[in-house]
Amino acid sequence: MRGLRTAFGEHVVHEDLDLDVCRGEILAVVGGSGSGKSVLLNTILGLKEPDGGAIEVFGRDLADEKARDELERRAGVLFQNGALYSTLTVIENVEAPFLEHVRLPPDFVRDLARLKIGLVGLEASAGDKRPADLSGGMRKRAGMARAIALDPDLLFLDEPTAGLDPVGAASFDTLVRDLRDAMGLTVFMITHDLDTIYAICDRVAVLADRHVAAIGPVAEMERSDHPWIREFFGGPRGRAAREKQS
């Protein structure tokens, strides 16, 4: 992203925002409430038009329709609530991207969907259940199976551990890292979760003052003198997360 500007009428959310995401990394995007994390994600995904600047993905400018099509094909998204179709079973949810984007025989699609359900650590029997019949953690995994259905290069995660208990959150972190390693994913993750940041993120981008106020490994954030960054990483939760990892 270069010089990105987004606004709602007079209200400017991002101004002169530059951000690079490196291939293969897990990048955490953090920032206070209202700092524009969701608007940034929605802008990258094409759900909101930028008001200025440029976003390039896979070497193409997203202003180009072909680039948007390519992003849709090569990126998976896990929204905060999982965004699963409630009337479909889990396996039907995982099959949905195949039906939308590729033409393959139904039996083959089913086999691929089963494979993805296994990859995210769900029992095969979960495939026949509807989202409402799963626990929160299982629903996130089902959403993840759908997000990786088409073997994406880029994975967007919106608060993946929100609403999970600490054990469930830690095992979801491990899943994200294992999938990144196994599938060579690049992960763009909005999160507030300091445990996740310390456990699996390669770099952190801090949204503040309408732009990326700092970006780098978590150790660099600990040395920052930006007030919000100091409070976030230097507070009791930050210290506890750091101690857990050491």
Ligand SMILES: Nc1ncnc2c1ncn2[C@@H]1O[C@H](COP(=O)(O)OP(=O)(O)OP(=O)(O)O)[C@@H](O)[C@H]1O
């Ligand atoms: N559809 C909209 N219309 C008008 N303003 C909006 C709209 N969506 C977001 N905003 C504003 O844009 C700013 C950034 O919102 P955003 O949801 O991206 O913040 P966030 O960093 O994701 O916050 P949180 O951590 O609380 O989810 C906020 O001031 C919000 O009020």
